[in-house]
Amino acid sequence: MSDGPDIVVVGGGNAALCAAMTAAEAGARVLILEAAPKPYRGGNSRHTRNFRCMHHGPLGPLVDSYTEEEYLADLLKVTGGETNQDLARLAIRTSEECLPWMVERGVRFQPSLSGTLSLGRTNAFFLGGGKSLVNAYYRTAEALGVAVRYEAEVTHLELDDDRIASVEYAWQDKTHRVAPRAVVVAAGGFQADLDWLARAWGPAARNFLIRGTPYNRGVVLADMLEQGVEQVGDPTQCHAVAIDGRAPKFDGGIVTRLDCVPFSIVVNKNAERFYDEGEDVWPKRYAIWGRLVAAQPDQVGYVITDSKAISLFMPSVFPPIVADTIEELATKLDLPSEKLRSTVKAFNAACGDDAQFHPTELDGVATTGITPAKTNWARPITKPPFYGYSLRTGVTFTYLGLKVDDHAQCSVGNRPVSNLWAAGETMAGSILGKGYLAGFGMTIGTVFGRIAGREAAAHANQ
Numbered sequence: 001m002s003d004g005p006d007i008v009v010v011g012g013g014n015a016a017l018c019a020a021m022t023a024a025e026a027g028a029r030v031l032i033l034e035a036a037p038k039p040y041r042g043g044n045s046r047h048t049r050n051f052r053c054m055h056h057g058p059l060g061p062l063v064d065s066y067t068e069e070e071y072l073a074d075l076l077k078v079t080g081g082e083t084n085q086d087l088a089r090l091a092i093r094t095s096e097e098c099l100p101w102m103v104e105r106g107v108r109f110q111p112s113l114s115g116t117l118s119l120g121r122t123n124a125f126f127l128g129g130g131k132s133l134v135n136a137y138y139r140t141a142e143a144l145g146v147a148v149r150y151e152a153e154v155t156h157l158e159l160d161d162d163r164i165a166s167v168e169y170a171w172q173d174k175t176h177r178v179a180p181r182a183v184v185v186a187a188g189g190f191q192a193d194l195d196w197l198a199r200a201w202g203p204a205a206r207n208f209l210i211r212g213t214p215y216n217r218g219v220v221l222a223d224m225l226e227q228g229v230e231q232v233g234d235p236t237q238c239h240a241v242a243i244d245g246r247a248p249k250f251d252g253g254i255v256t257r258l259d260c261v262p263f264s265i266v267v268n269k270n271a272e273r274f275y276d277e278g279e280d281v282w283p284k285r286y287a288i289w290g291r292l293v294a295a296q297p298d299q300v301g302y303v304i305t306d307s308k309a310i311s312l313f314m315p316s317v318f319p320p321i322v323a324d325t326i327e328e329l330a331t332k333l334d335l336p337s338e339k340l341r342s343t344v345k346a347f348n349a350a351c352g353d354d355a356q357f358h359p360t361e362l363d364g365v366a367t368t369g370i371t372p373a374k375t376n377w378a379r380p381i382t383k384p385p386f387y388g389y390s391l392r393t394g395v396t397f398t399y400l401g402l403k404v405d406d407h408a409q410c411s412v413g414n415r416p417v418s419n420l421w422a423a424g425e426t427m428a429g430s431i432l433g434k435g436y437l438a439g440f441g442m443t444i445g446t447v448f449g450r451i452a453g454r455e456a457a458a459h460a461n462q
Contacts, residue, residue, distance in 0.1 A: 013043030015424025016186035018449025026457035042134035047253035052439030082433025106136030189398035190218025200235035233429025240290025245390030264305035278376035287436030399429035421452035
């Protein structure tokens with residue numbers, strides 16, 4: 001690429017690759033600048049598992065149908081209505097055409113899932129997980145002539161009036177500068193910058209674990225915001241889930257998630273319950289638990305369950321703590337023994353008839369007379385051995401980002417930046433005001449990556 005690229009794509013995950021492939025297919029010369037080393041390429045996408053997809057009738061591995069209105073209703077429920085509905089509908093509506101597009105570019109899907117995830121109708125799971133998807137896209141991109149530079153950290157996009165004049169990046173111990181015709185920013189959020197996270201959340205954020213890549217430090221995002229590119233989203237809002245407290249500080253990925261909450265009770269370090277564990281099926285509620293745990297003392301929680309429930313959820317990457325009595329379990333978890341015993345006793349007494357218990361759907365098996373209630377799957381914790389896990393807040397990505405329109409284009413001073421587009425987690429706050437819906441991040445990245453690539457290529461080819 002001696003004459004320089006037509007388009008620079010900043011980032012190396014799903015959204016960046018979708019943009020790069022789309023632009024290359026339109027005839028543009030594309031350069032991907034990926035901050036991570038090659039073995040860690042792909043950002044958070046390598047930790048993903050699935051893609052949430054609208055469809056009319058069976059589609060690929062998906063069964064039945066999942067309409068635009070139902071999809072939107074699911075999104076509005078988890079976001080509390082804090083979403084740009086026009087952009088949300090665009091992402092939802094376009095997702096249906098994305099699934100065959102993904103297959104054409106090398107992505108393979110596993111058969112439809114059943115069981116406690118309740119996703120066989122709504123989410124298509126990647127065969128081999130997110131890393132397999134990332135590898136397939138890199139193979140396709142490189143076959144299309146896309147150039148890739150790893151360990152190439154973009155440090156500055158020079159904004160000149162209403163256009164990006166140049167891109168500066170550090171690579172092989174030197175600073176490089178390139179002046180493409182168009183730029184797509186798909187470099188994620190700022191969650192791996194713990195100082196920025198602490199400025200937004202306060203000192204408690206230093207106790208958070210970062211589930212995803214350590215390379216999403218928000219360098220380009222900060223650079224753009226400092227130059228007046230319009231922003232969207234709240235810096236304290238993010239995709240934050242409750243993960244195993246033994247997970248590493250960075251890059252633990254999807255395997256550190258715990259799916260046991262609906263069939264358990266969750267207590268804080270004082271052995272007190274603090275939220276309804278059975279509010280909804282897990283894919284619609286798992287992403288609220290990171291924030292719930294973050295609000296507890298020392299930002300920690302504890303799952304308590306028994307032998308009746310241990311086979312109802314996906315096995316954990318770290319084995320649970322096991323004990324023959326609740327008091328012994330409390331000791332092993334460093335919880336106040338008498339308080340945990342009384343909390344479990346009160347919960348058990350509030351459980352009614354569990355004859356209607358059904359682990360894969362809302363069953364209405366609820367507690368009575370305690371606060372907080374457990375509104376589904378409320379069975380007494382009585383059958384030894386008993387099991388426990390520690391929980392900590394695991395941040396996947398932050399929602400503060402670059403504001404885009406329905407062409408994925410960024411703006412400055414209410415004017416479009418003529419050659420700047422954004423996709424993926426960098427702009428997801430345009431749609432996700434708060435909360436999260438399983439598989440929707442990949443939907444946003446795929447839809448807006450393709451739009452950004454198409455628009456950037458059209459601009460570059462003028």
